[in-house]
Amino acid sequence: MISFLAILFLLGLPASTGDTSNNIIRISTSHLIVHAAENSTINLRIEVKKGYHIQANEVSDEFMIPTTIKLTADTQILIGNQVFPSSKKLKLAGSNTPLDVLDGIFNIRIHVTTQKNIKRGTYQIKGSFTYQACDSRSCLFPRTIEFSIPVEII
Amino acid sequence: MKTIIKHFVNVALIVSVSVSHGQSGQQPMIGQQAIDFKLKGLEGETYSLEAQRGSYVVIHFATTWCPFCNAEAPNLEELWKNYYNKSVRVFIVDVKEEQALVEKSFERFHFSFPVLLDTDGEIATKYAPEGVQPALARYEVPIASNLIIDKEGKIRFYSLLNTASFDAKLTELKKKLDELISSPRK
Numbered sequence: 001m002i003s004f005l006a007i008l009f010l011l012g013l014p015a016s017t018g019d020t021s022n023n024i025i026r027i028s029t030s031h032l033i034v035h036a037a038e039n040s041t042i043n044l045r046i047e048v049k050k051g052y053h054i055q056a057n058e059v060s061d062e063f064m065i066p067t068t069i070k071l072t073a074d075t076q077i078l079i080g081n082q083v084f085p086s087s088k089k090l091k092l093a094g095s096n097t098p099l100d101v102l103d104g105i106f107n108i109r110i111h112v113t114t115q116k117n118i119k120r121g122t123y124q125i126k127g128s129f130t131y132q133a134c135d136s137r138s139c140l141f142p143r144t145i146e147f148s149i150p151v152e153i154i
Numbered sequence: 155m156k157t158i159i160k161h162f163v164n165v166a167l168i169v170s171v172s173v174s175h176g177q178s179g180q181q182p183m184i185g186q187q188a189i190d191f192k193l194k195g196l197e198g199e200t201y202s203l204e205a206q207r208g209s210y211v212v213i214h215f216a217t218t219w220c221p222f223c224n225a226e227a228p229n230l231e232e233l234w235k236n237y238y239n240k241s242v243r244v245f246i247v248d249v250k251e252e253q254a255l256v257e258k259s260f261e262r263f264h265f266s267f268p269v270l271l272d273t274d275g276e277i278a279t280k281y282a283p284e285g286v287q288p289a290l291a292r293y294e295v296p297i298a299s300n301l302i303i304d305k306e307g308k309i310r311f312y313s314l315l316n317t318a319s320f321d322a323k324l325t326e327l328k329k330k331l332d333e334l335i336s337s338p339r340k
Contacts, residue, residue, distance in 0.1 A: 064221065137314065
């Protein structure tokens with residue numbers, strides 16, 4: 001039993017439920033509990049694997065692949081603004097234009113509003129997170145990771 | 155249980171050694187015959203590597219969104235202008251992108267050498283050194299790398315991306331090219 005758990009640990013499986021991750025990005029969010037006709041904010045916690053950076057949501061070079069989030073939800077849940085953290089500037093040797101990047105752990109805030117007629121129960125906001133990552137040895141093709149955010153109307 | 159853990163550790167060590175081999179200072183695939191390809195350029199002409207025999211060939215694997223590729227781009231054009239009369243040919247091999255996007259993106263660099271389209275990533279896959287970056291798709295491995303192929307078709311220089319020593323100005327590549335041109339039998 002102990003050896004089985006050791007193998008699981010070494011395989012690097014997610015430590016908790018409610019997380020979505022691939023090799024590079026881990027997305028976590030807590031369960032949103034809200035009333036009808038209420039404004040609320042969802043915090044998406046993004047963890048970029050150590051050593052990697054991803055292009056920011058706003059990039060100065062039109063050919064860079066910006067990080068984007070697409071969200072869909074029940075019609076009674078209105079998705080509002082997405083607020084990204086400020087990006088970092090990454091200067092490449094031999095280039096005059098620094099890159100706008102994100103790395104480490106950061107939060108993205110998403111504003112939501114529930115309609116007044118929404119019924120009690122649990123809903124899911126479906127999301128996709130698209131990014132393009134590089135580390136010191138590679139630049140990866142753009143990838144998309146799907147996730148969902150449970151919303152409980154009480 | 156001790157046997158299982160010992161076996162697991164041995165496997166992990168073998169994987170770790172094979173991954174690090176390609177990422178050390180030693181360049182991969184040196185001395186190997188470069189794999190031939192026939193790829194279409196942006197202007198519609200087809201180019202084969204074999205048809206370049208008798209010339210030195212510089213190849214850069216790129217995508218439009220690769221920031222390191224874009225940093226290097228002006229220096230590739232300068233290289234071509236300075237070396238075209240020394241039996242040197244320069245190609246960019248763009249990996250897994252549509253022609254329209256590549257044309258639009260690379261317009262700003264005014265390349266006067268061919269940009270070839272490896273639209274299915276098959277050639278990039280073939281140039282991915284064995285055991286290097288096994289977690290990546292094979293066609294991702296050569297992105298932002300530079301190769302020199304000699305007049306007989308052998309790989310003489312192959313630098314994979316390494317941001318710790320990112321050589322946007324192609325200093326090391328030019329050094330090797332000069333060495334090959336001045337001492338062709340080396």
